[in-house]
Amino acid sequence: MGSFSGPIQHIALLFAMEGEARPLLETLSLAEQTNKPGSQYGIRYFEGTLKKLKVTVALNGQDPHHNVDNIGTESAALAAHCLIEAYQPHLVVSAGTAGGFVHHGTKIADIFLSQEHVVRHDHRIAIPGFDTYGQGRFPVLTLNHLPNLLQAKTGIITTGNSLDATEMDLDVISELNAHVKEMEAAAIARVAQRNQTAFLAIKAITDFADSPENHDEFIQNYSAACTKLKDTLVSFLTFLSDGRSFEEL
Numbered sequence: 001m002g003s004f005s006g007p008i009q010h011i012a013l014l015f016a017m018e019g020e021a022r023p024l025l026e027t028l029s030l031a032e033q034t035n036k037p038g039s040q041y042g043i044r045y046f047e048g049t050l051k052k053l054k055v056t057v058a059l060n061g062q063d064p065h066h067n068v069d070n071i072g073t074e075s076a077a078l079a080a081h082c083l084i085e086a087y088q089p090h091l092v093v094s095a096g097t098a099g100g101f102v103h104h105g106t107k108i109a110d111i112f113l114s115q116e117h118v119v120r121h122d123h124r125i126a127i128p129g130f131d132t133y134g135q136g137r138f139p140v141l142t143l144n145h146l147p148n149l150l151q152a153k154t155g156i157i158t159t160g161n162s163l164d165a166t167e168m169d170l171d172v173i174s175e176l177n178a179h180v181k182e183m184e185a186a187a188i189a190r191v192a193q194r195n196q197t198a199f200l201a202i203k204a205i206t207d208f209a210d211s212p213e214n215h216d217e218f219i220q221n222y223s224a225a226c227t228k229l230k231d232t233l234v235s236f237l238t239f240l241s242d243g244r245s246f247e248e249l
């Protein structure tokens, strides 16, 4: 992954929800681009530069029948495919909000960076070969300095297509030793892997994934988590804009 050794000159960030991206789009005054691939799916692109760093943001867009953001793995994979085909960025980041776990000492608005791999907890197929295919385990960037620099935690991130978690989901998540549960990272990482593109996930915690009230927590903490996410992303992009290589992350 990240098969070149020079400075990272182009980063692309994918967000499922516009509200997760809006603070960053406004802070960096990124300009919307038209006539790009994926508009039939609602995918939107924004671009700008920070010193020599090109920054592209892609949003999954909205579902025209339900008028809500296109969250979940199908839309994430489509957007990742369109984004990588159109731009060939050096680094793809799955950015957004996620659920954490009290027993790991996680707090609301904590920031997590992906570690080791991203994986899926609810793609269960108990047939040899398909079982490990379903779980995935897609590679993520190895980080040495970034957690300290961004005052972020690190952990295995697991992806599924529900905001809540069944008992079986929670058992699998525990077996996977995952610290973070969300709905896009593994789908994006799979597309990045197929395209030999480096991948990293950066997630802000809105709720406790094992709490029966996690929907309410998500709504209540969404704005604070998105602000923290924006602050972290601005620090990261500012760091990269000095011309950093993968080895410096």
Ligand code: ADE
Pocket: 097, 098, 099, 100, 162, 163, 164, 181, 182, 183, 206, 207, 208, 209, 214, 218
């Ligand atoms: N996004 C924010 N919180 C989440 C959760 N608990 N599960 C999946 N995606 C999330």
